[in-house]
Amino acid sequence: xxxxxxxxxxxxxxxxxxxxxxxxxxxxxxxxxxxxxxxxxxxxxxxxxxxxxxxxxxxxxxxxxxxxxxxxxxxxxxxxxxxxxxxxxxxxxxxxxxxxxxxxxxxxxxxxxxxxxxxxxxxxxxxxxxxxxxxxxxxxxxxxxxxxxxxxxxxxxxxxxxxxxxxxxxxxxxxxxxxxxxxxxxxxxxxxxxxxxxxxxxxxxxxxxxxxxxxxxxxxxxxxxxx
Ligand SMILES: [Fe+2]
Numbered sequence: 181x182x183x184x185x186x187x188x189x190x191x192x193x194x195x196x197x198x199x200x201x202x203x204x205x206x207x208x209x210x211x212x213x214x215x216x217x218x219x220x221x222x223x224x225x226x227x228x229x230x231x232x233x234x235x236x237x238x239x240x241x242x243x244x245x246x247x248x249x250x251x252x253x254x255x256x257x258x259x260x261x262x263x264x265x266x267x268x269x270x271x272x273x274x275x276x277x278x279x280x281x282x283x284x285x286x287x288x289x290x291x292x293x294x295x296x297x298x299x300x301x302x303x304x305x306x307x308x309x310x311x312x313x314x315x316x317x318x319x320x321x322x323x324x325x326x327x328x329x330x331x332x333x334x335x336x337x338x339x340x341x342x343x344x345x346x347x348x349x350x351x352x353x354x355x356x357x358x359x360x361x362x363x364x365x366x367x368x369x370x371x372x373x374x375x376x377x378x379x380x381x382x383x384x385x386x387x388x389x390x391x392x393x394x395x396x397x398x399x400x401x402x403x404x405x406x407x
């Protein structure tokens with residue numbers, strides 16, 4: 181992705197969050213120059229990759245395979261200094277964008293429609309080869325209600341509604357066509373995005389960046405060493 185695109189997407193995301201009165205913690209407003217001077221008091225952010233995460237999953241087409249994401253809090257499954265067992269994210273998808281089909285080996289997560297349009301989910305159970313089972317029905321856990329649907333069928337979340345996703349359940353999600361953008365919350369177990377995403381098709385979770393202008397904000401994997 182080009183840096184200029186990433187800068188634009190971060191500004192757009194900030195604007196929509198402001199419209200929804202979703203306030204962000206101060207570290208998300210630090211400039212790259214300010215990060216150069218930060219010391220070990222911010223280790224939790226660096227070590228747990230909190231912050232901005234704009235990805236096109238390596239597709240080269242953010243408009244169709246892209247996700248706006250901020251990790252607001254997370255522990256660290258590899259580092260016992262960080263004992264937080266939970267994580268929170270805020271995401272956005274625009275009409276036409278899709279978070280591609282994947283499951284998690286360990287993480288259990290609630291995905292919440294936080295506002296905007298409707299969010300459309302499709303789910304499949306993972307089979308023993310870790311591929312989507314295209315036959316068996318899937319169990320839906322949604323805001324205290326449990327029911328079954330045929331695998332791959334549309335499950336619509338209106339603003340305020342949520343789904344609980346257990347490990348080994350493939351899920352993809354996209355705004356319902358014509359519905360506009362959707363703000364999406366995630367409340368989950370502590371997790372590592374580098375090692376706990378099994379995508380149905382190979383994806384580049386953190387794609388390379390072409391530097392065509394200065395960064396407006398650093399992404400969660402770009403923080404410099406503590407000073
Ligand atoms: Fe997921």
